[in-house]
Amino acid sequence: MLTFLGFAMVITFMYLIMTKRLSALIALILVPILFALFGGFSAKIGPMMLEGISKLAPTGVMLMFAILYFALMIDSGLFDPAVRKILKLVKGDPLKVSVGTAVLALVVSLDGDGATTYMICCAAMLPMYSRLGMSPRIMAGLIILAGGVMNMTPWGGPTARAASALHVDPSDIFVPMIPAMAFGVIAILAIAYMYGKRERARLGELHLPTDDIDHSEISVSQFPEARRPKLIYFNAALTAGLMVALIAGVLPLPVLFMIAFSIAMIVNYPCL
Known part of the structure; x- marks a missing residue:
């Protein structure tokens, strides 16, 4: 019953x-x-x-503060250099565009929010797919594959739900899955390479009029006034420290994200 x-x-x-x-x-x-x-x-x-x-x-506290933390990092511009580098490297080569799409999706989906990942990746990559004549289905497939792997992070959802059902700390489930996630990332890059090679054989490598565009102003932040380019190294160090503390199990995940978010807010946006 x-x-x-x-x-x-x-x-x-x-x-x-x-x-x-x-x-x-x-x-x-x-x-x-x-x-x-x-x-x-x-x-x-x-x-x-x-x-x-x-x-x-x-679990609810962990999810809330993890999403807040990564949203803050995106808006402050932590991932902008990586995005600009990817867009600068891909140019008119379908192989580079395909692999670049996978790398960009893996980076942006760190926050565990699928909608944000699609918005950012589509805005950055779809015009390039259109100009080269590449199939946008490749982009959609690579983004969802990247999201599937990165969604295994505790703040992505499934791991948090499994931890709640088993009554354990999310890190007890997440840390043993890191090797599998690393293998998943390698597999996604291999698939992107395969797709890109196929598209390169079909279309050839093109020189676009936009190959020499200055990408210095491109940003995944939706709020230009929220960017903090001078604090990129601090934010990167804070994020790296958070990941190390998370894997080492220094404190429970909710506490780690609450502390990291509070520090990031004070440093990046000190004015109330």
């Missing part, structure tokens, strides 16, 4: 969300309560909900 109720609950709130009858937030609050009442748990709903909140709170 509980299994039936569980699957029926998932199907119900997915249907309500996909048909846009309810927002995800409202559906995920009300539908489980209604099914709990239907299942005869009316007397236990309060304690059960509070117990669920207490178990999931650390």
Whole structure:
């Protein structure tokens, strides 16, 4: 009976969300309560909900501050030099464009937000695909492959959900997966190379009129006033330190991201 109720609950709130009858937030609050009442748990709903909140709170805090941290790093311009370098190197060679797309997607998807990754990668690379005559499906495929690997980070979602279900710290799941993620990155670059070689054979290497464009002003930050180019080295060191502390398990992940975000905010945007 509980299994039936569980699957029926998932199907119900997915249907309500996909048909846009309810927002995800409202559906995920009300539908489980209604099914709990239907299942005869009316007397236990309060304690059960509070117990669920207490178990999931650390994961929620970790996700929130991780997304805030990486969003801050993107807006401050930490990844701009890498993006500019990629765009400068690819030029009119389909092979370089394909590999550059994969590298860019891997870098940008570090924040675990798929929508941001697509917006940035499409804005940067799609015009180049159009000018060269390359298939945009290659770009879409490489971006989603990169997102699949980088989504294994604790702040990407699946790892956090697995940690919540197993009642362990997300780092206990994430750290052993790092070798598999590294292999996944290598595999994506190999696929990008294969696609690029095929497109190069089909189209040839072209010299575009825009090959000599100055890329110094290109940025993945959506807010020009938020960029902090003078703090790139500090932000890079802070991010590297955060990753080392995360892998070493110096502190629980929620605490690490709260501290890192607070330091980054104070240094990058000291004016309240």
